[in-house]
Amino acid sequence: MFFSDSPLFDHRLVYSKSDIQIYQLLYKYPYVPFTSSERERVNYSSIDFTTNDRDYISRNVYFSEDNPSGKWAQKYSGYLLEYKGEDSLEIIWKVTNIYGYDSCPVFVNISINQSPTFTYSFEKNGDYRIDVPLNDLQDGVIEVMLTTSAKLDAPNDTRSLGLFLTWMGLVNQ
Numbered sequence: 001m002f003f004s005d006s007p008l009f010d011h012r013l014v015y016s017k018s019d020i021q022i023y024q025l026l027y028k029y030p031y032v033p034f035t036s037s038e039r040e041r042v043n044y045s046s047i048d049f050t051t052n053d054r055d056y057i058s059r060n061v062y063f064s065e066d067n068p069s070g071k072w073a074q075k076y077s078g079y080l081l082e083y084k085g086e087d088s089l090e091i092i093w094k095v096t097n098i099y100g101y102d103s104c105p106v107f108v109n110i111s112i113n114q115s116p117t118f119t120y121s122f123e124k125n126g127d128y129r130i131d132v133p134l135n136d137l138q139d140g141v142i143e144v145m146l147t148t149s150a151k152l153d154a155p156n157d158t159r160s161l162g163l164f165l166t167w168m169g170l171v172n173q
Contacts, residue, residue: 030076030147031059039141042080046169056080062159070094070166072159075151079144079168086170089132089144093163095125100152107149108163113142131173144168 015022038057047056049071054063060074070093081089089112098104105123109116110132118132148162 030145031078034059034078034080034143039080042082042141045082045084045086046167047079047081047165048167049165050167060160061165070164072161073146073163073165074160075148075162077146077162079146080141081144081168081170082140083134083137083142083170084139086172087134088171088173089134090129090167090169090171091132091146091165092127092129092167093165094127095122095164097152097154098123098125100154101150102153103150109147109149111145111147112137114145131171134170 012024013021014024034057042057044056047058049061050068052063052066056063057080059076059078061077061079062072062074065071089110091110098106105121107119107121108130110118110120112132112134117134118130120128120130122128146163152161154161
């Protein structure tokens with residue numbers, strides 16, 4: 001696959017002559033963008049990461065791990081949820097080894113439909129629950145992207161680990 005065919009990069013052609021093409025990289029997506037057919041299948045407004053249900057449409061989450069406490073998401077992860085006018089996005093995660101992160105405090109950036117919406121930081125072990133206010137959204141499927149400023153360096157685990165999630169959902173406060 002050529003760079004110009006990649007769904008992971010937003011780019012523009014700046015030079016073309018015969019067989020030579022030069023592109024300017026404008027943006028690198030942290031994961032493969034969600035397709036319209038995936039968006040059409042979304043009929044849930046929350047994700048319970050403590051189950052082994054794999055019917056959720058997401059990017060960069062280790063749903064295949066059999067852990068009843070939750071699931072690991074990579075440093076960049078994406079989720080689709082069905083929005084029906086709820087006023088908040090609730091996210092719950094656990095931190096059991098803050099000193100294993102490659103920097104501290106750790107910042108979690110939350111984007112809704114590719115628009116930065118909320119930032120939260122943590123610097124100690126514990127259970128975390130945040131409510132992200134939702135404004136000016138139209139009913140339908142929304143894309144939630146979580147980005148952490150650091151990754152966890154876990155012994156004997158080569159995966160990219162960002163957050164250990166237990167629940168995410170759209171709620172009314």
